[in-house]
Amino acid sequence: MRFNDAVVGLVFLAIAAAMIAMTFSFPAFPGQQYGPSLFPRILGAGIIGCSVLLMLRGWREHAAGGRWLLLDGWTSQPRRVASFALMLGAMAFYILASEPLGFIPSAMLIQLVLFLWFGVRPLTAVIVAVGMTLLVHWFFSSMMRVPLPRGILDSVL
């Protein structure tokens, strides 16, 4: 998936403009000439400079027959689009579910679903999902003392 450089430039131009606008709310310190807003403003100007050059380049490319949005081959294959979405979905699921469910159930579930979707044999999928989850839990929770969320297994662990 690739937008024309003009679109990319426009997006970063807007972000940089917003960034510079925000620096005006930073307080100035009396007696100090150079405050916390100086460096971000320089960076914002740099981003704007790059964006303008990118937009010029993209505009020329478009005028020469380039498209605004180029899609890769995989975006026309529903299965691959689903794979991509599933990978992202797995991360979103972990963010939403790991606190209430706990690390162990959510990690197992994520691996199991991804394994089965990507065509791992069910038995292998179950063994690896359970084994890896317990291994990671043992390493980070017991060895490294990371407070992984316990969730529904709170009473057991």
Next chain:
Amino acid sequence: MGAIATAFGLVFDPYVLAIIMGSAVFGMFVGAMPGLTATMATALLVPVTFFMAPVPALGAIVTATAMAIFAGDIPAAMLRMPGTPASAAYADESYEMTKKGQLDLCMGVNLVFSVLGGIFGVAILVLLAPVLAEVAINFSSFEYFWLACLGLTCAVFIGTGDPLKGLLSLFIGLAIGTVGIDPAAGQPRFTFGNVDLLSGINFIPTLIGMFAVSELLRGAVTMEATGARIQQAVGNMFAGLGAVARRYWKNFIRGSVIGTVIGALPGAGADIAAWVSYAVSKKMSKEPEKFGTGHIEGIVDSTSANNSALGGAWIPALVFGIPGDSITAIVIGVLYMKGMNPGPTVFLQTPELIYAVFIIFILANLLMFPLGWVAIKSAKQILRVPRNILLPVILIFCMVGSFAMTNSLYGVVLMVVMGVFGWLLEEHGIPVAPLILGLVLGEMLEQNFMSSMIKASGSFVGFLDRPIAGTLGVLTMLLWAMMAWKALPFGRRQPVAA
């Protein structure tokens, strides 16, 4: 002398040795798997090393990356799929050798010259770093400001195919670095009232997102390419090596020198070192027509170069705190987190740490020989691990690793956001390495810039007053002028292809 003895004591500790051994195996595996890079190995290692003392933490990173850069050669020769980008330059050449039935020789050369190249890079590091540190100790904020500018400019100029997009990436990284409390006045910036953002954008979840999650997103849509099968067995790798070494020892030296120099230049790492030295080898060769047909000469150059680049990259990282490649950028981030500010003062205050890094580097390169031999022999089994099992497991590691950095879901959220952002950037041909360099160096650059501005009371001449600062400044501005000239439409000799 006392510091060296202490350093030996620090390294030759059973716990540290076990960590080194473990990360060596890990590095070999990650490097040998196509699609998993040495940088990714480092990114995944960092959450684990976060809980360790500095020496085992640095040892793990040094060892894993050295192994990964070598191990990338294995699938390059066997499957024509480079295990890491550093092996891409000669993957075709290696594969042609395999097709001619010279897999044994190719693997032997890769192993031996990777080890030798690695040791060459370390030797330069050991000789040069303390000398440079003595010079650097006199640097003030002006010198550091220009040095950081020069380093970042090099990163954009050499390290990327498209300088404009590299520059944009760098500015974005520096801008992300300004989130949080500003280093000069303590004013919160761009935090949107969020408590987590007050401490800044946490470096490691960002790193894991940019280097691992974006790779997982790319991997998810190319999942079919799994379960590679290798036909040829590896026999005696060392037959005929003597002849190659006698004939091409000059290539080894040249490759190692090029590798070390390119490694030491900020922003350009092992992959670029391999490409450049392969091209130089072809240009200087007496038989350039043989290149591309399975000729060992270019492989000697480039396999030495990519391993020597690793040592080279540590020179500016240890001496000035300016990373030579994306791996040392990570290392510098780790050092800052451990409360150690990389720079010449480390050589004075904790020299044993510097010596320990040297010892680990040498140890890792020596360890590469037996472990690499085992890895080549068992490549059949390693490369059979299917990607459809590997990628979901890596995803779990990424999420737990990011969580562990903040002990909250903030780390995971940041990782996902940065992963998607990094993926989008790369889809649009914007490299992420300058962004990471910018993020790491942002605070140091701003601090030195602000104190220089205040010292010089805003006068530009003040920035160039001191001799070394002046030289660095003029050099940097010459580079900027060159870049600007190239970017202008009339400054270009040939029109660019769209």
